[in-house]
Amino acid sequence: MNAFVEPATMPGSGVTKGEVLLSVANVSLAFGGVKAITDISFDIRKGEIRAIIGPNGAGKTSMLNVINGFYHPQEGTITWRGKARRKMKPYEAASQGIARTFQNVALFKGMTTLDNIMTGRGLAMKKNFLWQCLHWGPALKEEIVHRHRVEEIIDFLEIQAIRKTPVGRLPYGLQKRVELARALAMEPELLLLDEPMAGMNLEEKEDMSRFILDVNQQFGTTIALIEHDMGVVMDLSDRVVVLDYGRKIADGIPEEVQKNQDVIDAYLGVPHEE
Amino acid sequence: MLYREAGQFKTTYDADQAIFPIAQDRWAVIAFAAIAFLVVPFFVNDYWTNAVLLPLLIYGLAALGLNILVGYCGQISLGTGGFMAVGAFASYKLMTSFPELNIAIVVLLSGGATALVGVMFGLPSLRIKGFYLAVATLAAQFFLVWLFNKVGWFYNYSATGQISVPERSIFGLVVTGPTAAPWVKYLFCLSFLALFGLIAKNVVRGRIGRNWMAIRDMDIAAELIGVRPLQTKLSAFAFSSFYVGMAGSLLFTIYLGAIEVTEVFGINVSFLVLFMVIIGGLGSILGSFLGATFLVLMPIFLKNFMVDGLGLLPVLAKHVEILLMGLLIMGFLIVEPHGLARMWQILKEKFRLWPFPY
Numbered sequence: 001m002n003a004f005v006e007p008a009t010m011p012g013s014g015v016t017k018g019e020v021l022l023s024v025a026n027v028s029l030a031f032g033g034v035k036a037i038t039d040i041s042f043d044i045r046k047g048e049i050r051a052i053i054g055p056n057g058a059g060k061t062s063m064l065n066v067i068n069g070f071y072h073p074q075e076g077t078i079t080w081r082g083k084a085r086r087k088m089k090p091y092e093a094a095s096q097g098i099a100r101t102f103q104n105v106a107l108f109k110g111m112t113t114l115d116n117i118m119t120g121r122g123l124a125m126k127k128n129f130l131w132q133c134l135h136w137g138p139a140l141k142e143e144i145v146h147r148h149r150v151e152e153i154i155d156f157l158e159i160q161a162i163r164k165t166p167v168g169r170l171p172y173g174l175q176k177r178v179e180l181a182r183a184l185a186m187e188p189e190l191l192l193l194d195e196p197m198a199g200m201n202l203e204e205k206e207d208m209s210r211f212i213l214d215v216n217q218q219f220g221t222t223i224a225l226i227e228h229d230m231g232v233v234m235d236l237s238d239r240v241v242v243l244d245y246g247r248k249i250a251d252g253i254p255e256e257v258q259k260n261q262d263v264i265d266a267y268l269g270v271p272h273e274e
Numbered sequence: 275m276l277y278r279e280a281g282q283f284k285t286t287y288d289a290d291q292a293i294f295p296i297a298q299d300r301w302a303v304i305a306f307a308a309i310a311f312l313v314v315p316f317f318v319n320d321y322w323t324n325a326v327l328l329p330l331l332i333y334g335l336a337a338l339g340l341n342i343l344v345g346y347c348g349q350i351s352l353g354t355g356g357f358m359a360v361g362a363f364a365s366y367k368l369m370t371s372f373p374e375l376n377i378a379i380v381v382l383l384s385g386g387a388t389a390l391v392g393v394m395f396g397l398p399s400l401r402i403k404g405f406y407l408a409v410a411t412l413a414a415q416f417f418l419v420w421l422f423n424k425v426g427w428f429y430n431y432s433a434t435g436q437i438s439v440p441e442r443s444i445f446g447l448v449v450t451g452p453t454a455a456p457w458v459k460y461l462f463c464l465s466f467l468a469l470f471g472l473i474a475k476n477v478v479r480g481r482i483g484r485n486w487m488a489i490r491d492m493d494i495a496a497e498l499i500g501v502r503p504l505q506t507k508l509s510a511f512a513f514s515s516f517y518v519g520m521a522g523s524l525l526f527t528i529y530l531g532a533i534e535v536t537e538v539f540g541i542n543v544s545f546l547v548l549f550m551v552i553i554g555g556l557g558s559i560l561g562s563f564l565g566a567t568f569l570v571l572m573p574i575f576l577k578n579f580m581v582d583g584l585g586l587l588p589v590l591a592k593h594v595e596i597l598l599m600g601l602l603i604m605g606f607l608i609v610e611p612h613g614l615a616r617m618w619q620i621l622k623e624k625f626r627l628w629p630f631p632y
Contacts, residue, residue, distance in 0.1 A: 093498075094499055109492070122499070132477050132482050144286075
């Protein structure tokens with residue numbers, strides 16, 4: 001993934017495949033009296049696809065928000081690449097290699113697909129304001145180097161045709177894909193996907209699943225994913241953590257989780273109802 | 275038929291990212307600039323410069339600055355009049371304190387001073403958004419005008435509270451004061467507008483411009499992909515105020531020559547520039563110019579038409595003009611809420627297909 005430019009953070013620095021990349025220990029998060037997350041611990045290993053599932057309101061999205069620094073848990077520690085992390089701002093998490101897509105598409109509607117993805121390269125672009133004013137020399141060169149990287153991602157996700165289209169005009173499925181492209185442009189070490197397939201038809205789901213697997217395999221990106229489509233989750237993920245009412249009720253490989261009685265009771269329903 | 279891009283192949287990303295990727299556009303703009311710089315100066319007289327061209331260029335610059343803040347970064351500001359006053363008074367203090375200083379440098383430094391003030395009033399933008407921010411910047415408008423009216427140091431304790439520009443020249447040509455030739459004033463302002471128009475375009479199509487637009491469109495997502503909200507918003511305030519300050523400086527030094535702050539930089543100027551931006555098109559460099567053109571030229575056109583063409587009394591014509599301007603603004607915004615720039619874009623798209631319907 002880093003063929004052209006040095007990314008903002010070196011992917012994989014210090015953590016090899018299979019080791020723990022991020023671990024969450026005894027994290028609790030409350031909004032006033034409402035407990036969103038209670039004493040949750042789990043880990044994400046480098047190179048895996050980790051699913052977080054649970055019924056609505058179980059605290060999945062809150063969990064992602066904690067991981068990328070948007071919420072600050074009252075208790076517990078988050079360890080990122082072996083170092084306990086302090087309270088941090090979302091843009092700091094971004095600069096450390098955590099990228100994210102959103103449940104409801106959060107693209108920059110007024111900008112073209114290309115500009116949206118180029119914004120994702122912003123952290124890696126260093127030329128200062130004066131060069132930007134001239135848009136010439138080093139600034140232009142930098143712009144074009146990053147344009148090459150962005151074009152690779154555009155090719156990878158097969159969105160060449162909509163390059164210059166303002167994203168507000170695109171259909172929902174493509175918007176989701178552009179959002180993935182924007183996250184990929186950051187060359188993240190950990191990619192958080194919040195319901196990447198919500199509201200898609202079968203064909204779009206198949207495409208998206210394929211892209212997620214490709215990202216994981218070709219780029220070695222670690223992926224944490226929230227999804228409600230159980231078929232997709234069980235097929236894609238290496239390990240699954242199940243939340244219910246802000247607590248962790250199961251954690252393990254998909255087959256184990258599927259058989260776990262708590263999970264069945266809480267979420268999947270009893271077998272004959274499926 | 276004429277406006278076709280068939281046969282123009284772009285083989286590099288550089289060519290693809292040019293400001294005018296289509297050759298016809300490029301040539302049209304070069305021709306326009308050549309006429310503005312090389313032909314118009316020979317024909318301008320006092321009336322044309324003072325009534326039409328100078329306000330057009332100066333308000334164009336102010337609208338451009340405000341468009342960067344409102345249109346590109348999504349931070350609404352009603353303090354434009356106040357910031358223009360900062361530019362004007364900074365020029366006055368610089369010119370009276372350092373008589374040796376070149377006028378072009380005075381204008382640039384005035385912009386710089388305004389940028390600092392703009393950043394100060396931009397600080398609340400991290401916490402408050404939308405209408406609430408508008409009210410906060412409105413405070414800037416009233417505070418700054420009050421300050422320049424109240425504190426004698428700013429107008430060198432003159433009895434009237436008025437400031438008037440000393441004579442300055444550039445390249446041996448007098449450019450400020452009553453003896454300046456119209457074409458010199460025109461070219462001076464035009465050079466500033468052209469240069470800083472180009473710079474603005476460069477900034478908004480690069481990393482910084484994209485960060486501004488990201489904050490405008492979805493600030494939470496922008497933050498999660500690594501855009502620092504405070505830095506980005508303040509840079510937009512600084513950049514925008516720099517332009518607005520230069521416009522204020524030019525308005526005082528070149529155009530009016532002598533001003534009284536409460537008359538020239540009142541709240542109505544803030545609204546005028548904001549209307550230019552909205553009518554011209556938010557988030558469009560061209561739109562800023564179109565909006566300024568519309569709001570500067572339309573009243574003149576209406577007045578001439580009604581007084582000379584229809585023989586109305588000038589006082590009546592003035593009232594009807596205000597009425598008609600209001601109606602025109604509403605009409606335009608109903609027809610195309612995205613402003614004149616979008617209309618122009620649609621026209622171009624139509625023209626590309628012409629004479630075929632599809």
